[in-house]
Amino acid sequence: MSLNDILDSLFPAGHAVAVDNKVITGEATTAQGTVAVLGTTDAAAIDHAMALALSAFILDTVEQHPGRPLVYLVDTSGQALSRSQELLCLNGSLAHLAQCVDLARRQGHASLSLVTANAVSGGFLSFGLMADRAYALADTQVRVMDLRAMSRVTKIAHERLLELGAGSPIFAPGAESYVCMGAIEAIWPVPSAGLLEEALAAGQVAPVGDLRQLCGAERGGRQLAAGITKTVQNAACGA
Amino acid sequence: MIASLAARHSWFEATARARLAGLLDPGSFSEILPPAESTPSPHLALLDLPGAFDDGVVVCYGQLEKKPIFAIAQEGQFMGGAVGEIHGAKIVGMLRRAIEEKPAAVLFLIDSGGVRLHEANAGLIAISEIMRAVLDARAAGVPVLALVGGSCGAFGGMGIVAKLCSAIIISEEGRLALSGPEVIETVAGVEEFDSKDRALVWRVTGGKHRYLMGDCAMLVEDDIAAFRHGATEFLAGWSEPAPSLAHLRAGQQALENRLAAYASYRDGLQVWAALGIAQPESVPLLDRDSLVALKEGLPT
Numbered sequence: 001m002s003l004n005d006i007l008d009s010l011f012p013a014g015h016a017v018a019v020d021n022k023v024i025t026g027e028a029t030t031a032q033g034t035v036a037v038l039g040t041t042d043a044a045a046i047d048h049a050m051a052l053a054l055s056a057f058i059l060d061t062v063e064q065h066p067g068r069p070l071v072y073l074v075d076t077s078g079q080a081l082s083r084s085q086e087l088l089c090l091n092g093s094l095a096h097l098a099q100c101v102d103l104a105r106r107q108g109h110a111s112l113s114l115v116t117a118n119a120v121s122g123g124f125l126s127f128g129l130m131a132d133r134a135y136a137l138a139d140t141q142v143r144v145m146d147l148r149a150m151s152r153v154t155k156i157a158h159e160r161l162l163e164l165g166a167g168s169p170i171f172a173p174g175a176e177s178y179v180c181m182g183a184i185e186a187i188w189p190v191p192s193a194g195l196l197e198e199a200l201a202a203g204q205v206a207p208v209g210d211l212r213q214l215c216g217a218e219r220g221g222r223q224l225a226a227g228i229t230k231t232v233q234n235a236a237c238g239a
Numbered sequence: 240m241i242a243s244l245a246a247r248h249s250w251f252e253a254t255a256r257a258r259l260a261g262l263l264d265p266g267s268f269s270e271i272l273p274p275a276e277s278t279p280s281p282h283l284a285l286l287d288l289p290g291a292f293d294d295g296v297v298v299c300y301g302q303l304e305k306k307p308i309f310a311i312a313q314e315g316q317f318m319g320g321a322v323g324e325i326h327g328a329k330i331v332g333m334l335r336r337a338i339e340e341k342p343a344a345v346l347f348l349i350d351s352g353g354v355r356l357h358e359a360n361a362g363l364i365a366i367s368e369i370m371r372a373v374l375d376a377r378a379a380g381v382p383v384l385a386l387v388g389g390s391c392g393a394f395g396g397m398g399i400v401a402k403l404c405s406a407i408i409i410s411e412e413g414r415l416a417l418s419g420p421e422v423i424e425t426v427a428g429v430e431e432f433d434s435k436d437r438a439l440v441w442r443v444t445g446g447k448h449r450y451l452m453g454d455c456a457m458l459v460e461d462d463i464a465a466f467r468h469g470a471t472e473f474l475a476g477w478s479e480p481a482p483s484l485a486h487l488r489a490g491q492q493a494l495e496n497r498l499a500a501y502a503s504y505r506d507g508l509q510v511w512a513a514l515g516i517a518q519p520e521s522v523p524l525l526d527r528d529s530l531v532a533l534k535e536g537l538p539t
Contacts, residue, residue: 048498055491062484081423083432084505087443088497089454091393091417095402096490102374103482121354121363122417125396129367144359152425154356156286170282170324171359183364210371212364213328222361224281225328228272232332233339235271237300 039073047080076123143173180221261463263301320351327365334372353395366396442507
């Protein structure tokens with residue numbers, strides 16, 4: 001599905017969005033008012049320039065449109081893989097972007113992200129997973145690494161990973177796993193203005209803190225994390 | 240000189256527990272959820288892999304020069320310090336506890352390749368939760384100081400986490416980046432990044448380069464006592480700023496300027512020359528004190 005089809009479906013009341021170097025920036029009209037629309041398209045491998053274009057747009061929005069909700073569209077194959085990118089500390093630019101998403105939240109901007117095609121590792125961490133709530137379209141690729149590469153790195157046979165992945169959201173790639181694990185709210189069968197309006201309305205009530213562990217425990221995908229974090233928070237200490 | 244070398248305890252070679260023992264005031268270490276009260280990762284057991292009772296990370300109370308601090312220390316010798324479900328949840332718990340109890344600082348001894356692939360989704364989400372928790376602790380006024388000098392460096396999502404901390408103290412042996420050189424070589428070819436070329440890897444990701452570029456606040460010797468002194472000195476002069484638009488605007492400008500100036504470079508030697516270092520080829524040979532003096536004399 002093309003970006004324009006997705007935008008038309010999500011924002012039938014109108015959108016003005018530019019795409020430059022796979023980076024989306026602009027705004028759209030919704031029943032909740034104008035929202036900022038930003039993100040990446042065409043399986044962008046996020047590099048310094050893309051991260052800084054996104055962070056600049058977030059800072060402009062915080063400065064010029066206080067409180068305007070942010071809708072992040074996520075289509076990233078991960079981080080750019082190159083020596084020149086690493087030389088200039090790519091993790092630093094991705095951290096800067098994550099910090100800008102976080103600042104917007106602290107300044108009262110509701111945010112949601114929608115995975116439109118791919119959401120992979122560092123690219124997903126830097127903005128999609130930093131939003132208040134994340135959603136995904138059906139049939140999207142959400143993962144750390146594909147299973148063949150994972151098999152090469154972990155030296156566990158591909159067939160064995162497939163077999164284990166079948167029963168385990170802990171490492172099976174796919175948006176469904178991330179729903180079970182509490183990191184994605186819901187999967188949308190198609191891009192839909194109605195679902196977006198519902199999500200924006202839900203977003204008016206800012207979540208109290210990061211609830212993904214609790215959500216993952218309730219949904220049964222992540223059975224340990226919430227309890228361990230709570231134990232560490234509450235443990236009596238000898239000191 | 241010989242005496243001081245003999246007394247040095249390498250951070251790089253030490254275990255997480257040995258680092259903590261030398262970093263904190265003697266006798267102040269108090270572990271939360273110690274191995275005896277914990278269980279190894281069931282996800283590793285499912286793959287017939289050996290687990291660790293602490294799941295590769297130690298979280299504790301302690302003191303640094305008599306001030307109460309929290310510490311989080313990843314064990315690079317277990318699964319490359321990688322973040323799985325339990326490992327990540329312990330870190331998140333300690334950071335959230337810091338928001339309640341407001342220690343003088345959280346010392347984050349990072350030694351990790353990032354996500355533990357055997358628990359890939361749990362690891363990725365945990366790193367996202369750590370990112371949020373680091374920023375929440377800082378917003379609550381608690382400095383989070385990253386110490387990087389272990390054998391696994393700070394890579395992948397943990398490279399991002401390191402850059403979300405208040406500052407990074409790194410040793411010459413420390414490495415900080417996003418993708419590992421092996422991953423880049425596998426995907427983009429040996430011409431792009433030869434991961435066997437140790438000197439090149441170091442000129443692109445190593446502690447001296449990150450310090451010269453300003454990505455790390457302090458460069459210290461590969462010595463546990465040097466990290467202790469560095470952390471003490473840094474915290475004495477630091478008060479955690481509230482998150483602000485002005486602060487991130489300044490960061491944005493610095494990153495844009497740097498990208499505009501150096502985007503075409505592929506080797507630390509080129510960047511160092513552009514920074515105004517007359518003999519960039521000498522940088523790898525300089526000891527820590529000479530390098531710090533060199534950086535302090537550079538035009539700003």
